[in-house]
Amino acid sequence: MKDLTGIASENLPSEAVFLPAFVRPDEEAALVHALDALNWSVELKRRVQHFGYRYDYRARTVTSDAYIGPLPPWLEKLGSRLHAAGFFETPPDQVIANEYLPGQGISAHVDCPPCFGDTIVSVSLLSQCEMIFRQQHGNERCSLILEPRSALVLRGPARYDWSHEIPARKSDLIGGARIARERRISLTFRKVIHTGSA
Numbered sequence: 001m002k003d004l005t006g007i008a009s010e011n012l013p014s015e016a017v018f019l020p021a022f023v024r025p026d027e028e029a030a031l032v033h034a035l036d037a038l039n040w041s042v043e044l045k046r047r048v049q050h051f052g053y054r055y056d057y058r059a060r061t062v063t064s065d066a067y068i069g070p071l072p073p074w075l076e077k078l079g080s081r082l083h084a085a086g087f088f089e090t091p092p093d094q095v096i097a098n099e100y101l102p103g104q105g106i107s108a109h110v111d112c113p114p115c116f117g118d119t120i121v122s123v124s125l126l127s128q129c130e131m132i133f134r135q136q137h138g139n140e141r142c143s144l145i146l147e148p149r150s151a152l153v154l155r156g157p158a159r160y161d162w163s164h165e166i167p168a169r170k171s172d173l174i175g176g177a178r179i180a181r182e183r184r185i186s187l188t189f190r191k192v193i194h195t196g197s198a
């Protein structure tokens with residue numbers, strides 16, 4: 001098991017952990033290949049795929065009838081890695097793959113608190129981009145470059161008290177240089193909370 005010690009940077013919301021090399025390049029290629037062999041949904045501006053449970057963007061819910069099935073082995077493997085590293089109490093059972101082409105992003109949000117457990121992990125593939133965090137009840141703001149093959153763990157205050165977003169841009173300013181974005185895919189791991197309602 002490789003070392004999963006992350007970076008809890010002072011510049012990040014409290015309890016966020018950044019794992020710079022969570023997946024290997026060969027794993028990254030295999031993940032992209034597996035995703036591209038399946039159907040990307042065009043229900044949003046960016047293409048998505050849901051695994052485990054379908055998330056209803058309009059109703060902002062996950063009901064038990066939204067169950068799709070167990071995670072495919074190639075996602076289950078990464079979920080187990082996060083569980084073994086102590087980031088999840090029980091293995092995650094829901095994953096959303098998001099595809100961002102240059103110019104696409106995700107608006108500021110807090111992942112649905114009643115739908116998903118305390119930990120949210122986003123794994124970045126293929127291209128870097130900037131993620132911005134904003135304090136919900138305050139004026140603080142910070143940002144992080146999500147590098148390809150990294151994982152970002154959001155839990156505690158980082159998950160509930162700060163929103164996160166990816167600006168819809170074609171490039172990011174990184175260390176003073178403007179770096180063009182390429183196709184990026186993220187895999188967001190979550191544990192569904194069962195409310196008992198249908």
Ligand SMILES: O=C(O)CCC(=O)C(=O)O
Nearest residue numbers: 096098106111122186188
């Ligand atoms: O693309 C990302 O890294 C973030 C995705 C995200 O915030 C989400 O799916 O809720």
Ligand SMILES: [Fe+2]
Nearest residue numbers: 109110111164
């Ligand atoms: Fe999110």
